[in-house]
Amino acid sequence: xxxxxxxxxxxxxxxxxxxxxxxxxxxxxxxxxxxxxxxxxxxxxxxxxxxxxxxxxxxxxxxxxxxxxxxxxxxxxxxxxxxxxxxxxxxxxxxxxxxxxxxxxxxxxxxxxxxxxxxxxxxxxxxxxxxxxxxxxxxxxxxxxxxxxxxxxxxxxxxxxxxxxxxxxxxxxxxxxxxxxxxxxxxxxxxxxxxxxxxxxxxxxxxxxxxxxxxxxxxxxxxxxxxxxxxxxxxxxxxxxxxxxxxxxxxxxxxxxxxxxxxxxxxxxxx
Amino acid sequence: xxxxxxxxxxxxxxxxxxxxxxxxxxxxxxxxxxxxxxxxxxxxxxxxxxxxxxxxxxxxxxxxxxxxxxxxxxxxxxxxxxxxxxxxxxxxxxxxxxxxxxxxxxxxxxxxxxxxxxxxxxxxxxxxxxxxxxxxxxxxxxxxxxxxxxxxxxxxx
Ligand SMILES: Cc1cc2nc3c(=O)[nH]c(=O)nc-3n(C[C@H](O)[C@H](O)[C@H](O)COP(=O)(O)OP(=O)(O)OC[C@H]3O[C@@H](n4cnc5c(N)ncnc54)[C@H](O)[C@@H]3O)c2cc1C
Ligand code: FES
Ligand code: FES
Numbered sequence: 001x002x003x004x005x006x007x008x009x010x011x012x013x014x015x016x017x018x019x020x021x022x023x024x025x026x027x028x029x030x031x032x033x034x035x036x037x038x039x040x041x042x043x044x045x046x047x048x049x050x051x052x053x054x055x056x057x058x059x060x061x062x063x064x065x066x067x068x069x070x071x072x073x074x075x076x077x078x079x080x081x082x083x084x085x086x087x088x089x090x091x092x093x094x095x096x097x098x099x100x101x102x103x104x105x106x107x108x109x110x111x112x113x114x115x116x117x118x119x120x121x122x123x124x125x126x127x128x129x130x131x132x133x134x135x136x137x138x139x140x141x142x143x144x145x146x147x148x149x150x151x152x153x154x155x156x157x158x159x160x161x162x163x164x165x166x167x168x169x170x171x172x173x174x175x176x177x178x179x180x181x182x183x184x185x186x187x188x189x190x191x192x193x194x195x196x197x198x199x200x201x202x203x204x205x206x207x208x209x210x211x212x213x214x215x216x217x218x219x220x221x222x223x224x225x226x227x228x229x230x231x232x233x234x235x236x237x238x239x240x241x242x243x244x245x246x247x248x249x250x251x252x253x254x255x256x257x258x259x260x261x262x263x264x265x266x267x268x269x270x271x
Numbered sequence: 272x273x274x275x276x277x278x279x280x281x282x283x284x285x286x287x288x289x290x291x292x293x294x295x296x297x298x299x300x301x302x303x304x305x306x307x308x309x310x311x312x313x314x315x316x317x318x319x320x321x322x323x324x325x326x327x328x329x330x331x332x333x334x335x336x337x338x339x340x341x342x343x344x345x346x347x348x349x350x351x352x353x354x355x356x357x358x359x360x361x362x363x364x365x366x367x368x369x370x371x372x373x374x375x376x377x378x379x380x381x382x383x384x385x386x387x388x389x390x391x392x393x394x395x396x397x398x399x400x401x402x403x404x405x406x407x408x409x410x411x412x413x414x415x416x417x418x419x420x421x422x423x424x425x426x427x428x
Contacts, residue, residue, distance in 0.1 A: 006273055006290035006336045028337065035293075035332045036314045048290075050337050076326075080391065100406025101383065102317065105326045106333065180315070182405060 001038045005047040012136050012159055015051050019157045022047035027159065029072060029111035032103050057110070057161060060084060065167050065194075068134075071110025071160040079104065090171030090189060090264055094125045097175060099182050110160040113145070116152050118208040118239070119183040125173060126163060127209055128189035128200035134162040148207045168193045170223075172264030174256045175203065178243055185243055186252035188212075190219060190228070190260040197223070199257065204249040206239045215257050223265070229258040273336040279304070280348030288335055295319045295330035298345055306346035306375050310408070317407030320376040320383075321345045327383035329406075346375035349382070357427040358382050358420075367420035369411035380407050381421040385428050395425050 005022070009015035019025040026045035028034060029052060037043045051057060057072035060081050067087055069078060078084055079096035098104055098112075098121050112122040113133060126133070126142045133140045136159045145153050154160070168191045175187030184203035191198050199215040202208070218231045233254045235246035244252070273292075276285040279302060286301050298304045298321070309331055310318035319331040322344040330343075349356040355363070358381045368374045384403040388395040395403075400418050409417060 001291045001293075003289070004291045006334060008336070008339075028334075031334065031337065032314065032332055035334065038291075039293075039312065039331075048334075050334075052337060100317070101380065101387075101403055102320055102327045102329045102406050103314070105323070105328050 001035075002041065002044045004038070004045060006050065007047055008050045008053055011054060012051070012056070012161060015049050015054070015159055016136060016157060018047070018049045019159075022049070025049050025157075027051055027114070029108045029114075030074060030106035032099070032107040033111060033115050033117070051159070062087075063164075066164050067167070068162050068164045069109055070162050071113075072108050073110075075099075075104035075107050075109070075112075076101070078109065087167060088129065088165055088171055090168070090173045090191060090260070091125050091129065091165065093263065094121050094173040094189065097121065097173075097177075109163055113163065114152060114154060114160055116146055116150055116208060117183070118149050118205065119178075119181075119185075119187075119203040120209075121173070121175060121184060121187055121202060123209040124187050124189040124200040124202035125171075126165075127211060128191045128193075128198045129165050129168055129171065130191075130193045130195045130198060131166070132164045133160055134164060135160050139164075146209050150208075166194050170264040172260040172262070174259035174263060176252045176256055184256075186249050186256050188215075188253060188256040188260045190215070190257065190264055192223065192264075196220065199260075201253055201257075204238050204253050206237055210237075212253070212257075219261065223261065225258045225262045225265075228261045229254060231257070233257075273339075275335050275339045277335075277339055278342040280344055290334075290336060292335045293331055294321070294333045294335045294338060294343070297335040298330060298343070304345050304347050308372055308375055310372065310376075315406070315408065316373070317376040317380060318373055320379040320407065322379060322383060325383075325386065327380050344379075346378060349378065356382070358385075358424040361420040361424035361427065362417070365416050365420040365423055367412065367417045373407060373409040373411075377404070377407050377409065377417055377421075380404065381424060382428075384421070385425045388425075395422075397422065 023046040025047040085092040171191040175184035186204040233250040235250040238246040308318035310316035
């Protein structure tokens with residue numbers, strides 16, 4: 001790893017100041033993506049601004065018709081939360097299936113969203129549930145947040161503070177993990193939300209997470225495993241790589257969609 | 272340089288470290304606690320698992336400065352004097368290792384999973400143990416005896 005200046009922020013305002021002062025500063029959350037990337041010398045920020053000690057950013061709050069998750073809340077805390085398990089079981093299940101236990105103890109929802117890895121799990125949950133990303137300067141609808149591979153609407157120095165999820169009637173997530181990395185080769189999050197039936201696909205798209213209109217229309221007619229499985233999934237726009245060709249990924253999307261719907265019906269969180 | 276103080280295996284430790292020092296390098300190089308291993312360096316093998324305030328983490332993916340002020344437990348901190356921790360004893364009794372390279376991480380992960388399942392009240396059955404070991408790779412044993420050892424230790428802990 002190249003040399004880096006380590007800075008610990010005590011508050012969001014201080015983190016913003018430290019970022020602004022730095023030549024080429026980057027936020028450090030759980031470090032489960034950033035540290036390995038820096039070790040591989042694929043990233044070389046001049047300064048790391050550590051926000052992991054900011055208590056205000058950690059925790060799950062229940063509001064009227066919505067649940068707000070602080071950006072520094074680790075995956076393990078979301079997976080174990082009684083509130084999330086009872087109210088958005090699909091999201092608890094998603095968090096429970098990220099990486100492995102040690103990754104889940106450190107990795108955070110804010111870091112996952114800011115990174116927008118095309119194979120990350122959270123972007124699917126956030127997009128399908130119609131969540132809002134709250135930053136230190138504004139609120140961004142999930143629709144407007146994800147802008148393709150590793151790209152988001154976040155501006156230079158902008159900090160995700162929390163993510164607000166409207167209460168869904170039901171929700172479910174299923175992924176087919178790449179066996180070595182455990183990132184999804186295809187992951188599907190299906191939800192019945194206040195803004196209708198929404199289905200988001202991660203891991204499979206050439207441009208990262210996307211909503212699938214065909215699955216949404218079919219499930220709006222008939223919310224069932226069979227209805228999801230009957231939808232034709234086109235390989236167009238899906239990724240082909242060493243792990244699988246686009247038509248194979250299309251078949252995985254179909255299978256994961258059916259499984260996500262089945263899990264949503266049972267209301268039981270499952271990783 | 273960062274002035275880093277933390278608690279390791281019950282003792283207060285402190286050192287001046289380059290800012291980019293990984294926790295695993297602090298443990299191994301500065302403190303000489305070489306029980307924690309480095310296998311992959313890419314955050315996937317789990318040989319470097321230690322406990323941070325009681326929770327399993329990969330020490331190769333965390334900066335030492337980032338966990339200043341907190342408590343770290345390594346494989347060296349598990350035994351009670353000459354008496355092995357039940358998880359260590361079970362790996363011994365069930366032959367849960369061959370070359371032993373993955374073993375410190377496996378044992379730390381095992382202790383962590385027993386703690387979590389006990390707290391949540393869920394059953395840590397064989398399928399659960401295998402699922403929980405997804406972040407710990409062993410090139411030798413084929414996992415069967417590791418799973419047996421964790422299962423036995425869970426009953427003894
Ligand atoms: C072995 C392994 C397996 C994994 N498997 C999966 C998987 O199956 N599914 C999955 O989804 N993920 C997986 N991950 C990734 C994991 O979920 C990471 O935790 C996550 O991608 C990044 O979160 P972090 O808190 O570690 O962020 P960091 O690594 O600290 O930061 C990531 C990026 O986000 C920026 N950032 C962090 N916090 C904020 C914030 N609040 N505001 C603005 N920018 C911010 C940082 O500057 C950095 O650019 C895996 C990781 C590993 C090592
Ligand atoms: S050395 Fe840390 S996970 Fe392999
Ligand atoms: S015993 Fe050799 S790697 Fe596990």
